[in-house]
Amino acid sequence: MASIRQMVHANGLEYLQINSERCEARIFLQGAQVEYFAPTAKAPLLWVSSADEYQPGTGGLRGGIPVCWPWFGNHPNKDWPAHGFARNKVWDWIGTQVEDEVVTLKFTLPTSQFERQYWSHDTRVELEVVLSETLSLHLTNINLGSESVTLTQALHSYFPIGDIHQLIASGFSGAQYIEFGEGPYAQDGDTVSFVRETDRVYTSLASVQRLQCPLGTIEVSRNNSTSAVLWNPWIAKSQRLSRFNGDDYLQMVCLEAANVLEDAVTLAAGQSHTLSTSIRWLD
Numbered sequence: 001m002a003s004i005r006q007m008v009h010a011n012g013l014e015y016l017q018i019n020s021e022r023c024e025a026r027i028f029l030q031g032a033q034v035e036y037f038a039p040t041a042k043a044p045l046l047w048v049s050s051a052d053e054y055q056p057g058t059g060g061l062r063g064g065i066p067v068c069w070p071w072f073g074n075h076p077n078k079d080w081p082a083h084g085f086a087r088n089k090v091w092d093w094i095g096t097q098v099e100d101e102v103v104t105l106k107f108t109l110p111t112s113q114f115e116r117q118y119w120s121h122d123t124r125v126e127l128e129v130v131l132s133e134t135l136s137l138h139l140t141n142i143n144l145g146s147e148s149v150t151l152t153q154a155l156h157s158y159f160p161i162g163d164i165h166q167l168i169a170s171g172f173s174g175a176q177y178i179e180f181g182e183g184p185y186a187q188d189g190d191t192v193s194f195v196r197e198t199d200r201v202y203t204s205l206a207s208v209q210r211l212q213c214p215l216g217t218i219e220v221s222r223n224n225s226t227s228a229v230l231w232n233p234w235i236a237k238s239q240r241l242s243r244f245n246g247d248d249y250l251q252m253v254c255l256e257a258a259n260v261l262e263d264a265v266t267l268a269a270g271q272s273h274t275l276s277t278s279i280r281w282l283d
């Protein structure tokens, strides 16, 4: 029988502990951040740094799936926080459905948590998390106002890959990317391997990628998203990152379902848009 328990971490953050016949998961209300997900009898599909202390309001947990909203990355206004403000805010848990041991949970960021100096628009944002052998996230924006609204966003998934030197990421053929503010570069072949800091914003990217690593093969798919971010900080940037151990870069990679650059979302009055990603072990 599936169970959903509301718990409080020793450091004060509230989370939901989900156990079902199909999987185990933890979702923190701060950021509506999925922090742990493992299908039954399989290894965890998300990575979290052991350096994170689970403190409230510190830029989201360093791992799992932070929700970057209502902008991704650095804002043109340099004083604004990277990746928006939603990952630091406490979301409301507003819905639960359990059917055939598939648990669906719904969250919204209440407008009282909006940083109005950054986001004056009349919008509603919801995150639906579907937990079975696969983890699926659906991030919906609804424009309730009378003027059009443009936003960028990402579901910033951190994956455990065992050894970055042995990781082969595939499904990139035909795409282009911007890296460190330069490009667009044409993707060379279908695969990416990692030998240095990698921080690519892909455009025109196919909807399915695979991460083949010593732990197995993870499949990551996206819907309503033609852009995605591929990130590993490598050695020098690891030293500068908060809540990150110096050698954590060996164990993780981020492949983030996004709506960025020309894939930014523009919603006319009354319109909505749902960005989705699904993650599973292939073997």
Ligand SMILES: O=P(O)(O)OC[C@H]1O[C@H](O)[C@H](O)[C@@H](O)[C@@H]1O
Pocket: 059, 073, 082, 083, 199, 200, 229, 230, 231, 241, 242, 254
């Ligand atoms: O340290 P954070 O604000 O969580 O950002 C972590 C990383 O997120 C994304 O993947 C960006 O492309 C990186 O440039 C950034 O370093």
